[in-house]
Amino acid sequence: MKFTDFIPRKAIVPGLKANNKKAVVLELVTALKKAMDGEKFAVTDVADAILERERVGSTGLGAGVAVPHAKLDTVKGVIGAFGRCPSGVDFNSVDGEPVSLVFLIVSPPQKNEEYLQALQKTMRAIKQPHWCKFLRAAKTAKEIEDIFRESEEVAKV
Amino acid sequence: MISERRVTILNEKGLHVRPATKFAQVAGRFRSRIEIVKDGAAVNGKSSIDLLTLAAEPGSILLIRAEGEDAGPAVDELANLVTDKFGFRDD
Secondary structure, three states: OOHHHHOOHHHEEOOOOOOOHHHHHHHHHHHHHHHOOOOOOOHHHHHHHHHHHHHOOOOEEEOOEEOOEEEOOOOOOOEEEEEEEEEEEOOOOOOOOOEEEEEEEEEOHHHHHHHHHHHHHHHHHHHOOOHHHHHHHOOOHHHHHHHHHHHHHHOOO | OEEEEEEEOOOOOOOOHHHHHHHHHHHOOOOOEEEEEEOOEEEEOOOHHHHHOOOOOOOOEEEEEEEOOOHHHHHHHHHHHHHOHHHOOOO
C-alpha cells in the first residue's frame, strides 16, 4: 500500500480553511469527492460517519497528527485525503495538542486488511525522522505528493 | 524484572485505531517499559502510533513484553485487554 494508491493528488489540501474538527472533516471529504470520479458516496454521509466515529474517541493520535476515518459500504476501495491546518485545530487529541496534519481515510468494511495497511503506511511515515517537518514545510500539493512518493522508498521494510 | 506473554488478536477488525489507543492508554499507566513484538519487530506499547505500524490483523500473534518493577501486573492487564477484544463489544 502506497500513499499514492489511496490519496489522489486532487485530495491533497495544502491549506485547509476550516478552523474546527467538523469543518476540517467536511472540507476534506468534499475534496475527496471531487478527486474520485468513480465513487458515488454522498459527502454528508461520509462526513457524518467520520464525526460519529470521532465521538467514541478522538483519532488525534498525538504529534499533531489525526486520522479521522469511517467504514462505509458505499465506497469501492480504501480512499483518503490529506490536509494541513496551518495554525492547528483542536481535535481533542490524546496529548491535548492541536492537529496540523490530517489523514482522512474511508474504506469499505470488507477491505479491513487494506485499511490496516493504509494506517500502517501513514504511521511508519510519520515516525520517520523529520517527515512531518518536511510535510509542514512543503509549499504546494505537488511538493506534498513528492514527499509521499519519496517515503515509499524508505518505508519498504 | 521482565515479564512476557504471547496473545492473539481476536477482535474482528484487528488492531485498528480505537484498540491501539486503548492499549497505549492502559500501557501508559505502568512504570515498566512495554514492548510489543510482531514478526520480530518490536514497538513501544505505550504509543498508539507505534502500535498501528504493526497492522495486526485478526489472528495475529503478538508478544507483550514488559521490563520494570510492575512488569508482571502490566503483562497480566494488557494480555487480558487483548483477549477481551479491548473491551469493545461492537468489534
